[in-house]
Amino acid sequence: MTTVERSQYKVIGTRPVRPDGVEKVTGKALFGADVQPAGLIHGRVLRSPHAHARILRIDTSEAEKLPGVLAVVTHADFPKTVARVEQLGESTINTNEVGENVLASSKVLYRGHAVAAVAAASRMVADEALKHIRVDYEVLPPVLNVIDAMRDDAPILNELLRTRSMGGKVGDKPTNIAAYNQFKGGDVESAFAAADAVVEHEFTTSMVHQGYIEPQTSTANWNADDNITIWTSTQGAFGVRGLTAQILKHPISKVRVIPMEIGGGFGGKSPVYLDPVAALLSKKSGRPVKMTMSRAEVFEGTGPTSGTVIRVKAAVKDGRLTAVKADLRYEAGAFPGSSVGAGAMCMLGPYIVENFEIETYDVVVNKPKTAAYRAPGAQPAAFACESVIDELCTKLDLDPLEFRLKNSAKEGTRQVTGLPFGRIGCEEVVQAALSSPHYLSPIEGPNRGRGVASGFWFNGGMQSSVVVAVNVDGTVNLIEGSADIGGTRASLGMQLAETLSLPFEAIRTSVVDTDSIGHNDVTGGSRTTFASGMAVHEAGLDIQRQMCARAARLWGCPPEDVFYEEGVLHCRTDSTRELTFAELARQSARTGGPIVGKASLSARGAGPAYATHVVDVEVDPETGKVSILRYTAVQDAGTAIHPAYVEGQMQGAVVQGIGWALNEEYYFSEDGRMLNSSYLDYRMPTALDVPMIDTIIVEVPNPGHPYGVRGVGEVPIVPPLAAVANAIAAATGHRFTDLPISPRRVVETLHNLD
């Protein structure tokens, strides 16, 4: 379904071969672990065996004596820095807490928390050396979930922590509640009293991991001249540069970060873990140091999502969603900063609701510091809200999609923050789901059910820089600095090709290091095709202007008499004068030198994204297995630059959401040890677990972007948790309020087992 006049585009909307495909399928693409500078040695991290403990003493002397060991570092080797809260892309981070997370100083706050690191001639020697580091701990009781952490008598992670709220402090006693916030509008209690139906439930979701294939890896070389080079797997090379510089108190200009090909991120590769440590080991050893996490380290030492507890009460009157009251309690992990705020601001995004009251709690617990995961925070909140709405529809015998259409947010609808929506595609998405072949087909058979759910994500803008260099043969190099985690080399190259009316094949797009381009914020927030695409468009217009000026000089006419159309320069006053892009490019040396366009911007006009999903399931009541029979994902992409990539984003996110709904969870022992820190035990869906995910791309162009782009990478993971749960409710007649809805949970529930 599209509201775009597609014929206006020649390149946008086509499906060219992906530019990184050949290198990847032939194994030639260089990932972080492929880096092998001369003199390379290997670093390993000693991690805490305890979920909560005071560090009384660290003795590294025996490890330092081990043959082959070249450096040992602890937090004490970091320069003292002043705590600063800084922007890291869309997120804010406290740089001191980042330093504490990459190497703990006085307290370990989760099992797997880094305590010390060794660099040695081989990985095996480094591993052996870790055994020779003696750490004396005073073991403390851990607190592993928000409910326990919020109790008055809970073990306190940080004695200095006080609850904060909107720039102010709430309370003056030590607490694990790092932040509290409220969103209120209208009068919920009156609306509940007048409602036709009210439903209320409490929901829980477990901590899950993004599940990228490639573990974190970083190689650092600290030269004698104090220039540092870091080869790393990251979604944001400039973020790595800034944080490393801040933690090491080093000038930013002396830190060069080279982003390698990345084997998945989904938000989890925005933080830093290894980079400053590898740099410090390199400084001490005088050698380049490579550090690569094991899978267990990725699970235990990097940022997964929040586990959550969410209570939602909602009311319907005359088919209208009249009131929602909710409280959201999100685990932040060891340090403050969960995505609970985004959850609160997203949960009602698809609806018009006059009366609402939402409270949020950001709570520290003895688990890894949480990190972003595709539309961070929105998925658990949507699971809770969309489940309650589904039950309301069942109770009132309303079609769940007709209900969503009737209550759909539209241009001018106020969000819970008070901000009005601009042009959004919420109604169009629900309508497309309603008219989909899937929804129009019957669902038949025992133990089968159909579920639907909607989702919203803001999408981001932020800073981008690009450079476009025209070659003498008429080809073009597009230089950009946004890590390509989802096809942005293609989507950016295509937007430049469209702007310059060139074939896509004439553009070569390269992601370069932090010394080679101006600042680019993280590839996150579904921002790169939107914001860097806007920069690409501006740089393309810059090229057009330069070419028009050169043609004017050649033809002896005023620049305003020259115009660029379909890749050809024309003279308004003399129709016999024409130069193709390639013809003028060939003459660049004689017309003023290289033709280079550029653009740097802080993008405005990000367009929110909506998705509505339909899923059919079959539940085996004996084994508890839930089979996904059919799944259709509908989404507004604004304009789908490369539809195959958009479909891929939708399909990938749906599969991740199915895993979150049915199987994935961090499973902890009572003392805070993760018991399933391998892919054998942490159950992610495979190709055998899901059918082909059908996709319907709706295109309601974003008026804030020259080509109507909205981000596409995050919103498709918002509805699946609820859609699957709603389908299971339809199949079994039982409302599951706790994720994952694993076979064990299904069997225990359906058979009333304890």
Add this chain to the structure above:
Amino acid sequence: MATVLVPTMLRSLCDGAARMDAPGGTLDEVLRAADRRFPGFYARVVDAGTVRPELAVAVDGEASGFSLHEPVPPDAEVAIIPAISGG
């Protein structure tokens, strides 16, 4: 004159008001005008010469990491919202 949408957590500072009029040609002027009406408002939004990193300020629906020098059109809506993080 701009209208400031007061977030729930700051309404106690503003006699419970959800919106208030505040004159000013820049974001800083608007927030200072709000502070003159309700002392303490400015400090809850601004720290060390910039919007607090945990917050974002939106002008006419656009929340884009504005500086305090951002021009505010007449009759604009200025909203203070929590900063958002994305993956």
